[in-house]
Amino acid sequence: xxxxxxxxxxxxxxxxxxxxxxxxxxxxxxxxxxxxxxxxxxxxxxxxxxxxxxxxxxxxxxxxxxxxxxxxxxxxxxxxxxxxxxxxxxxxxxxxxxxxxxxxxxxxxxxxxxxxxxxxxxxxxxxxxxxxxxxxxxxxxxxxxxxxxxxxxxxxxxxxxxxxxxxxxxxxxxxxxxxxxxxxxxxxxxxxxxxxxxxxxxxxxxxxxxxxxxxxxxxxxxxxxxxxxxxxxxxxxxxxxxxxxxxxxxxxxxxxxxxxxxxxxxxxxxxxxxxxxxxxxxxxxxxxxxxxxxxxxxxxxxxxxxxxxxxxxxxxxxxxxxxxxxxxxxxxxxxxxxxxxxxxxxxxxxxxxxxxxxxxxxxxxxxxxxxxxxxxxxxxxxxxxxxxxxxxxxxxxxxxxxxxxxxxxxxxxxxxxxxxxxxxxxxxxxxxxxxxxxxxxxxxxxxxxxxxxxxxxxxxxxxxxxxxxxxxxxxxxxxxxxxxxxxxxxxxxxxxxxxxxxxxxxxxxxxxxxxxxxxxxxxxxxxxxxxxxxxxxxxxxxxxxxxxxxxxxxxxxxxxxxxxxxxxxxxxxxxxxxxxxxxxxxxxxxxxxxxxxx
Numbered sequence: 001x002x003x004x005x006x007x008x009x010x011x012x013x014x015x016x017x018x019x020x021x022x023x024x025x026x027x028x029x030x031x032x033x034x035x036x037x038x039x040x041x042x043x044x045x046x047x048x049x050x051x052x053x054x055x056x057x058x059x060x061x062x063x064x065x066x067x068x069x070x071x072x073x074x075x076x077x078x079x080x081x082x083x084x085x086x087x088x089x090x091x092x093x094x095x096x097x098x099x100x101x102x103x104x105x106x107x108x109x110x111x112x113x114x115x116x117x118x119x120x121x122x123x124x125x126x127x128x129x130x131x132x133x134x135x136x137x138x139x140x141x142x143x144x145x146x147x148x149x150x151x152x153x154x155x156x157x158x159x160x161x162x163x164x165x166x167x168x169x170x171x172x173x174x175x176x177x178x179x180x181x182x183x184x185x186x187x188x189x190x191x192x193x194x195x196x197x198x199x200x201x202x203x204x205x206x207x208x209x210x211x212x213x214x215x216x217x218x219x220x221x222x223x224x225x226x227x228x229x230x231x232x233x234x235x236x237x238x239x240x241x242x243x244x245x246x247x248x249x250x251x252x253x254x255x256x257x258x259x260x261x262x263x264x265x266x267x268x269x270x271x272x273x274x275x276x277x278x279x280x281x282x283x284x285x286x287x288x289x290x291x292x293x294x295x296x297x298x299x300x301x302x303x304x305x306x307x308x309x310x311x312x313x314x315x316x317x318x319x320x321x322x323x324x325x326x327x328x329x330x331x332x333x334x335x336x337x338x339x340x341x342x343x344x345x346x347x348x349x350x351x352x353x354x355x356x357x358x359x360x361x362x363x364x365x366x367x368x369x370x371x372x373x374x375x376x377x378x379x380x381x382x383x384x385x386x387x388x389x390x391x392x393x394x395x396x397x398x399x400x401x402x403x404x405x406x407x408x409x410x411x412x413x414x415x416x417x418x419x420x421x422x423x424x425x426x427x428x429x430x431x432x433x434x435x436x437x438x439x440x441x442x443x444x445x446x447x448x449x450x451x452x453x454x455x456x457x458x459x460x461x462x463x464x465x466x467x468x469x470x471x472x473x474x475x476x477x478x479x480x481x482x483x484x485x486x487x488x489x490x491x492x493x494x495x496x497x498x499x500x501x502x503x504x505x506x507x508x509x510x511x512x513x514x515x516x517x518x519x520x521x522x523x524x525x526x527x528x529x530x531x532x533x534x535x536x537x538x539x540x541x542x543x544x545x546x547x548x549x550x551x552x553x554x555x556x557x558x559x560x561x562x563x564x565x566x567x568x569x570x571x572x573x574x575x576x577x578x579x580x581x582x583x584x585x586x587x588x589x590x591x592x593x594x595x596x597x598x
Contacts, residue, residue, distance in 0.1 A: 040560055041372065042315030045573035050590030052570050055271035058587060059594065061278040061286065061295035065436055066469035067252035068277065072240075073232040075148060075211045076155045079470065080491065085255055085275060088584075089131070090240040093121070093141060093212050096204035098575075100494035107241060107264065108141070110208055114197050114528065119208055123188040129262040130214050131238075131245040137187045143215040146171070146179065152224030156507040159500055160526070161200075161207040166193045198526040199497070199536055206495035207526070214239045243268050243584040253277055266585045273584075280438045287311055290594030293566040299372040299559065300440030310595045311564045316574045318561040319383045320491040321376050324359075325553040326352060327476070327483050329512030337505050338512040345430070345484045349551055350409035355430075355485070356395030356554040357402035358455045359448060365557060368440045372562070376555035378544045383558070384496040386537055389544040395554050402455040413456055420456035430459045433476055433486040436466040445487070459485075476510045486510070487556075497525055498543065502553065513552035521546055567595045 064081050071077050072086035095105030102110050104124055111120040121141065128136040145165070148158045149172040162168060166181030181193035192208070200206035217231050217239050226232050231239065234249045243265065244257035254276040259268035278286055280298045284305045287295055297305060297313070306313055326346035332339050346352060365373035377394030380387055406412075410423035422428040430452075434445050445466065452459045462483050467475065476486050488510070490501060499522045500506050504514045521543040530536040547553070565572045570588040 040315045040317060042313050042560075042562065044314060044316065044575070045571070046312040046314060046565055046569075047571045048312070048567050048569060048590065050568070050570070052269075052588035052590055053592065055269065056589040056592060058270050058273045058294070058569075058589065059292045060273060060275040061283060061292040062275060063280050063283045063296050063298065064277050064469075065280060065438070066277075068234070069470065070233045070249075070251065071227065072234050072238055073213070073226070075144070075157060075213060076227055076232060078156070078473070081277065081469075085234060087242065088244045088257055088273065088275070089238055089242040089246060089260075091242045092205075092210040094204060094208070094210050096494065100204050101202050102204060102206075102208070107136070107212070108138075110201075112197065112201065114531065117194050117197055119192040119194060119201065120185075121190050121192065121208070125264060126188055128241070128264050130216075131240055131242070131260045131262055132214075133262060134214065134216050134239075136214075136241065138184065138190050139187065140215045141209075141212050142182055142184060142190055143219065144211050144213040145182065145209050147213065147218065147223050148209075148211065149179075150223040152222055154224065154227050157211065159506070160503075161209050164194045164196060164198075164207065165209075166195060196526070197528045197531070199530045200495050200499075200526060203496070204494040206497065212241070244273060247272065263585075268584050269588055270584070287564050287566070288597040290566060290568075290596035293569050293589070293594060294572070295564050297562045297564050298438050298440070299369045299562055300438055302370040302372065302562065305564065308564075308597050310567055310597045312567065314563045314565060314572070314574050316561045316563070317383055318559045319381070319493065320489055320559065321379070321381050321555055322373075322487070322489045322557040322559075323376075323379070323553050323555050324355065324485065324487055325511045326485045326513075327479055327481075327511065328552065329514070330479050331477075331507060331509075331512060338509050338514050340512055340514050348409050349549075350405040351411065352551040352554070353395070354402040354405040354409075354455065355452065355457065356551060357398045357405070358451045358457070359395070359556065360397035360451060361556050362397065364444055364447060368444055369557075369559070372560040373557045374559065376558045379498060379502070379547050379553060379555050380496055380540060380544055381492065381555075381558050383492065387496050387540045389541050392544055392548055394548065395551075399451070399455050406456060411456070418456060419453070419458045428458065430457060431462045431482055431484045432459050433462040433472060433480075433483045434466045435469050435472040435488065442466065448487075477507075479510070479512060496540070498522065498547075499526060502547070511552050513550070515550065517546055518543075518550065518552075568593075 062081055062084050066081060068081045068085060071082050072090055074086055074090050077083045077086055093106060093108045094102045097103045108121050108123050123138060130136055149162060149168060165179060167176060167179045170176040171179045183191040185191060198207050201208050221229050230237050234246060234255050236246050238246050243260055243263050245260045247256045247258045249255050254274060257273045283295050284301055286292055287305060288308050290310055328344045328346060329338060329340040361375040377392045378389050382388045406420060411420040414421045414425045420428055449459050476483060501508050503509060503522050504519050524539040525543055530539050563574060568589050568591040570590055571586060
């Protein structure tokens, strides 16, 4: 799953707690959160019997069908695989509480002054060090903000949070030698003077820039070369602020980490942690054999591992969703804006709506994903609590409505073969791009095609098959003219604001949908008025209603995430917030080797 521009560094063990419905044979207790929206199927934490050994190697499986690109620096990573490796060595500036709001548990804290329109960022300690022992100061943070505005920056995270700083526009254009809105107070404090205050500033991964790069390493490397630099990639020279540092690497496949002796959260008791990429097709047998201590498990294979004697299955509501969207334009790199193509095949809103009504996501989630995939009704998912519009109907299965919409739009079966022609009576085909995932996903795509065929739409896979993950995202990001629609997924992060995904300047808005109404509603969500909770909920509701009507992206699934923990792990939880950032300082093992199924 491709990550959003907001919160790349919260991957891996930054997990949401879940209520306890089944203990699965382990000692467990309820952990809760206001983000819980449903009774989930598995506990949120586990404590196993046995005395902890000294050290040991924790074995972590990244369950993925694709390899890593080797990038670890979170200013540049784009995929879940890369960011899951990276989060162990590269942390963002801020901590956050159980409500996803910034607190003082991270490297720095923030203080807001709405009237003055300032954000004061203060380090929470004065003796922090990078993993190479060099001092960490506010200069590293200032340096990162300046360099991410460089014209040579190749990432996608120079977003509204940066552009909102006063003087940024002039600095980025080369018209000023410094950013006037950055006021350094001392080695531990900087004040950001901004144009507008937005509610997203309160959330982890929101509109306060959170990335930090070691200035002493990158000051001598041109920004355009960061992506190629060995200091940005998986090798022992990588320098970060995470719980671990890198010992050795098998390119694209695995990384072995050792504790970072300078980690600001405290000592990690493990001797090492080895992280491997494991295929979804083999992860169940690998976990049963005791080869790994942690893995996020394929929900479609639940029946094959839920009763395994050597693991405990933990559960959490995932901060992600699956969706259907459309190729409606291009990203103009010169202006930094999305531009719609008036001749795009999928410009007709009734055609887009019909594709949504043709899909029976309830049946698909129950049959293919053991009921752990739930139909999504909104692009602001239930993970976000009151901001999610639970009353929105969404695109529930209604093939008759789909057919009526297609008739109204002029897509009719002229020759009687069951497949509709276009508005001019000519053959009509929709080319669909899909990323390769699991066997269940392959079956799902075939079923989607069958459902679309039942309402008269000929939907064929771009290239004739599902695509490797990295190739898929590169292709849709480039808006390949041979693609009309695509199926993808977002990990949302903890900031609910959808601007970074569906805004007029968002590089992640791969649909390139832009409208005055959408922009206006997004601006309302980001306005200072939305610091008021009631107004904030109202603004989110209006945006969700309009997004449903315009159908530029159709939400398909929310899901429960399942995590398998080997029973030699003394304690593990799926809490998120401050507790999760210290997770690795609490992890201990009770045996030298993983426990295998009996």
